[in-house]
Amino acid sequence: MSGLTEPALDLGRYRTGGWCVTADEPLSFRLLGPVTALDGTGAPLVLGGPRRRAVLAALLLERGRSLPVERLVELLWPAPAPSSAATMVHGAVAALRRALESRGGPRVLVTRDGGYAVEVLAEQLDIARFETALAEGRRDLAPAPGKAARLLAQALAEWRGPALAGVEETFARAAAQRLDELRVEARALRVDAELRLGHHGAIVAELETLAAEHPLREDVCALLMLALYRCGRQAEALAAYRRLRTVLAGELGVEPEKRLSDLHLAVLRHDPALHPGPAGTAVLPAPLGSFVGRGGDVDRIGALLRAHRLVTLTGPGGVGKTRLAVEIARREADAEAVIVDLAPLADPALLQGLVAEALGVRAEPGQPLARTVAAALAVRPALLVLDNCEHLVAESATLVQLLLAAAAPLRVLATSREPLGVPGERVYSVHPLSIPSEGESAEQAAASAAVRLFGDRAAATGSGFTVTAANVALIGELCRRLDGLPLAIELAAARAATLPLAKLVDRLNDPFALLESVTRAADPRHRSLAATLAWGHGLLGDTERSLFARLAVFPGRFDLAAANAVSGGPAEVELPLARLVASSLVQPEEQSDGGMRYRLLETVRAYAAAQLDPRGHCEVAEQHAAHYLAVAEEAQPRLFAPRSGPWLARLHTERDNLRAALAWSFAHDPQRGVRLVNCLWHYWDLRGARDEGLYWVHKALTAAGSGPERLPLLSAGSLLHLGRADLADSEQWAGEQLALGRAHEAPSWTGDALALLATVDWARGRYDRAQRRYEDGVSLSLAGGDVWGASLAEAQLARLHRDRREPDAARAMALRALAHAEEPGESTARGLARDVLASIEHRWGDAEEAARLTGEALALYREVNYAEGEASALRSAATIALGAARTADARAAFQAALEVCRRIGHRAGTAEALEGLAEVAAVTGSSDQAAALNAEAARLRDETGIPRLAGD
Known part of the structure; x- marks a missing residue:
């Protein structure tokens, strides 16, 4: 590791914002x-x-x-x-x-x-x-x-x-x-x-180490064989089997068990079953039901996408644009398919970050985010689905045009109520489902897409409903009244378990429901959908109606606790929420951990929102913001303690709600917004969402006064700027923090500012001043009780000594960093201390100890999903293996680092991994391959403007 391509956290530090655990805790x-x-x-x-x-x-x-x-x-x-x-x-x-x-x-x-x-207790x-x-x-x-x-x-x-x-x-x-x-x-x-999960490239080096440590474990050998094969290394997979067979025969006198010999045969035959599933499957939402009546649409849109790089599906709300787009993405075989729901996004300034987040791309030092996203898409064939663009048409068009121009393999499928207006766009108008005509036979009516959909969804209620010759005429009449709109049909079908069909049809003749629908929308199809929603709403009790309207505050998914928080009353909402789910007004989504989250379809959400007056909107939005501030404040101290990974994951799950809470707070209660930002900057930095973090930090600083409340915000902003390699901005903010910290005699914040300024000095080659500032910063941080921040500054100071070739000072400081990092036990600090100490041991000490430390750092980085750190540790592991002449291990680790960097769009890190692979190729005599890899790395360095440093 060297220069600005080391983990972004090497360019900053963290603290807990003044929080500390009380002695009352067990x-x-x-x-x-x-x-x-x-x-x-x-x-x-x-x-x-x-x-x-x-x-x-x-x-x-x-x-x-x-x-x-x-x-x-x-x-x-x-x-x-x-x-x-x-x-x-x-x-x-x-x-x-x-x-x-x-x-x-x-x-x-x-x-x-x-x-x-x-x-x-067990948790102790x-x-x-x-x-x-x-x-x-x-x-x-x-x-x-x-x-x-x-x-x-x-x-x-x-x-x-x-x-x-x-x-x-x-x-x-x-x-x-x-x-x-x-x-x-x-x-x-x-x-x-x-x-x-398909992460074979990222874990193959770890598996090779595990297999070497436990040569008799057949389960480990099987995993290693599969990972190697999926990485295109069939010969090495077969060699792993031969090694195990030899060891088992020599040590125990037995043959490998049958499942392993079967795997060996499958590798020899290149069995297709050994390959992972399609790359994009995991990021697509689960379908809300079977796919009915759109086969022709899928074929036609698929043909358009093969011929044109941008296709936009247009049509009124409830016509099924999203369901159709998801089905097309689900059937995509030639590229990774990623769907981005724009409906929860209210602020256009965050659009690029939302798309980057969905793609797994992180902010790249010194590069605009849109350019990083485009560069990442240029090397990974993808179908990008932008869903619900209608409220961000201009911004979506600008981003799509930029991405299509820069990323040749990319295709885009958009859904919107109007076209994007981008050159080369092909517009496909999505029409309602086919409905039976009056006078058609029962067989003809039952074959229509609308009737089939009604029957499918009504049967899904568990009521035993079926389409028969006796009821198909009524179903056909219902579908005609609903204009064949899929959403309206599904809402009506949800009532088939509790209302006779004749009453369902009669409800649509209710003049009050129709009058209400006419006032809400001019489009006839919107009127029929509004009528469906109106009579469905009318069947609810008062408690359900109130909750339904209040749930519109959620921009995306929410859990039961959040629904309780905005319910407006002391009663539990579990039962009324279950009734809304049964009515198909709320969609349930089971999570991988067994929990349940809920959401309103965007058209239903718009109807629900219309049931509240402005005063009610303000009340519910305040309750929503208060709840998510409580969520963030509960998580914040735990982000700087052991086992912080689940808390980071929880914040990521609630990101749409947190954005909405931030937006409302800065518009109505800026101090609440400041508190939210102070809770979330660590999450933004670890997720690589530094552009979004800076957006909110700027708003928070505008809302904050001139006193010490600015200190954590200035610190967060300086750190996020460092992660983006904006050295001048980082220095300016840290300088203001230093002056303010000294004025208010705040030693921990003063020490933190000195460490930030020292990192800027280090990045600019001012090593003597960087060393003084690090040393002073560490002393002040410790005096102020910020052991965690001190440990990060010590790790950076150890790295500085390392780069100045001062082994004794480097090792002593790295050991101090490690000891201090263990006190709070937070994974990022513990990983960074090990990462730096490993590089020192590899250069001047024990290579085996270096390998052990690097493995521990890798596991710690992965625990908190710190991808830049993961790539850094993998490159370190590869360098250590190469130094020990373990070229296969080195190649595997460099390859894993390459996959991580390409996944997150980190081109400088990609260049380093390519250069490492080139070095392996040169050592093994593949000079042509080495030259090609170095040429590709040089191209990436030209793009990013980050040169390869001397000695790298």
């Missing part, structure tokens, strides 16, 4: 590593010598169960035990009690049933958390591999070294062996989950 204990007890703030307690730690370990392994003194003596001493053993056990327990109760709080080491016990002990996450990951591996991968990464993140390190008694070694076996299982299951 103790926690760690056995997956050195035996440690932490107080409520996360600070380690002084436990004393090995005997006390052994007693504590024995009691924690039996969590909650009383161990007699005699049993503790047996565990701590081989027979015969010394005569004073019982006295020494009592003394160790007394000393442990003093240590555990030194910070206040309830007693956890208790005397019970003639012995001693440690009474703690890392072994319990590890085993719970492992069990859940094992359970969810097949049905929900994404969830399983996250759970297993959380499980592995609990480890901080060999289990029960420092406790050498026999009981501890036996427990450690069992735990180490579970750790290996967790590692294997996690890479299995990643493989199921």
Whole structure:
């Protein structure tokens, strides 16, 4: 790693915005590593010598169960035990009690049933958390591999070294062996989950390491063979099988089990079943029902897309544009298909970020976001579906035109109530479904698309409804009244379980419903849909009507807690929400973790919103913003603590609601907006959404006063500018922060500003001043209690010493960074400290230690989805492997880094990975391949303007 292509976090730092855990929080204990007890703030307690730690370990392994003194003596001493053993056990327990109760709080080491016990909850002990996450990951591996991968990464993140390190008694070694076996299982299951998700390139190097460490494990060998084969490395996959077969025969005298020999045969035959599914499947929404009556449309639109790069589906609301677009994307075989729903987006300034987010592309240092997106699409054939463009027609047209001009393989399918007006656009008007004419036979009527759709959706209610010769005429009349609009038909069909067909038709003759619909829309098709919504709305009770109107505040998906928050009353909303779901007015969506979220179709949402007057709108929007501020403030401190990955994921799940809460807050309650920004900047930075983060930070600074409330905002803005390599802006903001921090005697913010300025100095080659500022910044951060921020600054200072070829100073500072990072336990800081220390060890120390540290950094970066850090660690692993002449490992790791960088659109990182692959090719004698790879890297460096530094 070098220069601005190292992880973006190397160019900044984080702090918790003044938050700290109170001493009232419970103790926690760690056995997956050195035996440690932490107080409520996360600070380690002084436990004393090995005997006390052994007693504590024995009691924690039996969590909650009383161990007699005699049993503790047996565990701590081989027979015969010394005569004073019982006295020494009592003394160790007394000393442990003093240590555990030194910070206040309830007693956890208790005397019970003639012995001693440690009474703690499962969440207070890392072994319990590890085993719970492992069990859940094992359970969810097949049905929900994404969830399983996250759970297993959380499980592995609990480890901080060999289990029960420092406790050498026999009981501890036996427990450690069992735990180490579970750790290996967790590692294997996690890479299995990643493989199921199609991430074979990213995990093949890790699998090779795991297979080398455990050469007798057939499950690991099978995963490695599959990953290698999917990476186009058939010969190496076959070689892995041969190695295992040789080892099994030599060590155990057995042959590989049948499933492995079957896999070997499938690799030899290039069995198509070995390949993962289509690349775009995972990003497409699940269909809301079977696809009925649009086969001809799909064929015609498919032909248009093959001939033209931009096709726009137009038509009124409820005609089925979105369902049709999703089905076309689902059938896409030649390219990755990605759908972007623009309906939740109110602010056009965030359009580019929304598209980048859907594609997995992150802001690239020194480059406009649209150009980064275009460059990423230029090397990955894709069908981009932009859904619901009507409120952002001009902005969508501008972005589409730019992307099509720069990315030749790209095709775009848009849905809108009007064309985009881009040159080369082909417009396809989506019409209602075919409806039966009056006087048609029952067979002819039943064959019409509208009647088939009604029958399909009515049957889905579980009522046993079927289309028959006796009822088809009424169904046909209903479909004609609804003009064949799919959404109107589906809403009517949802009532088939509770209302006779004749009453459904009569409801559409209600003059009041029709009068209401006429006032709402001039288009006849909109009138029929409004009439359907009006009579469906009329069938609701008062509670359901009120909730339905209030749910329009959600721009996208929401959960039950959020629905409760905006309900406007003390009653639970679960039952009325279930009734809205049964009426098809609200769509339920089961999540991979088993939870449930809900949404309103955009046309239904517009109708629901019209049921509230302006005062009601304002009240519900305020409740919505208050709820999501509470969500963000609950998450914020946990982002800087162990196991922050699920909290980051929760914020990402709620991103549409958080954007809406920010927009409303800055329009009506700017201080609430400031509080939201202070909670979210870390999430924006880790997700690479720095443009969006800066957009909101600018608004927050405008709303903030001139006092110390500006400090966290200036810090966040400076950091986000650093991530974009906007050095001048970062320096300006950090300079203001420094002056303000000194004026208000805020040491942690002053130290933070110095570290930011030091990073700018380092990037500009002003190493002496950078070193002074880092050193002063670390001292002030520690004085202000910001250990986490100090650890990041120390890691950066260690890197500076490394780059100045000062090994002793670099190693000492990296070790300090590592020690400080362990205190809060946040994964990004822990990963960065290991990343930098690994590079120092590789250059001047122990290559095996460097490889171990790099592997740990990689796992930590993945836990928080820090893709730039993941790519950096993979390149480090590749460099270490190349230095040890393990060219196959080096190639695999460089290839994995290349895939990560291409996925997120990081061209400078892509260039580094290509250069690494070129070096591997040169070492293995493939000079032509090396030249081609270097030429491609040089082209990318020309595009980004980031040169290859001397010594890289």
